[in-house]
Amino acid sequence: MTRKLDRTEIAQIARFVEPVAVSSHPARTFELPPRLYALTIGAYVGFIGVMAAGFGTGELWIPLAICLIIIAMGFGTPALWSMLKPENAEAALRWSEFRRRGIVTATGLTSATDATVQVMILPTLILLWGVAVVIVTALV
Helix, strand or coil, X not given: CCCCCCHHHHHHHCCCCCCCCCCCCCCCCCCCCXXXXXXXXXXXXXXXXXXXXXXXXXXXXXXXXXXXXXHHHHHHHHHHHHCCCCCXXXXXXXXXXXXXXXXXXXXXXXXXXXXXXXXXXXXXXXXXXXXXXXXXXXXX
16 A cells, blocks of 8 residues: 655655766767677678679669668668767777676676677678578579
């Protein structure tokens, strides 16, 4: 059950703390080193390359080009956003620092190896799926 508390009861129980300083400009670094983004882009572009090599017909070049544009926009827009004015308070995490410290995720502190696996598992599976599709198609 609930009951209504008046201000005097709240004042007796309440714990007052100093307000947390909030930056007027949030960090826009996405906390991962650029190398991981480059590896992810490479896997996606590799998938498009495998599809182009396996199924490269005159009709397929337009959808593949559209996919490349979407990949460029999907990674280029956040990259541009992180460089907008006012200047970003934090720089992107360097690879050496990432390897040393790891990164904090929703489940807690994660080592650099574990975080890299988490980031790269989907792009790698997509690339391997593309290779498997091309191999199966070539064998049929």
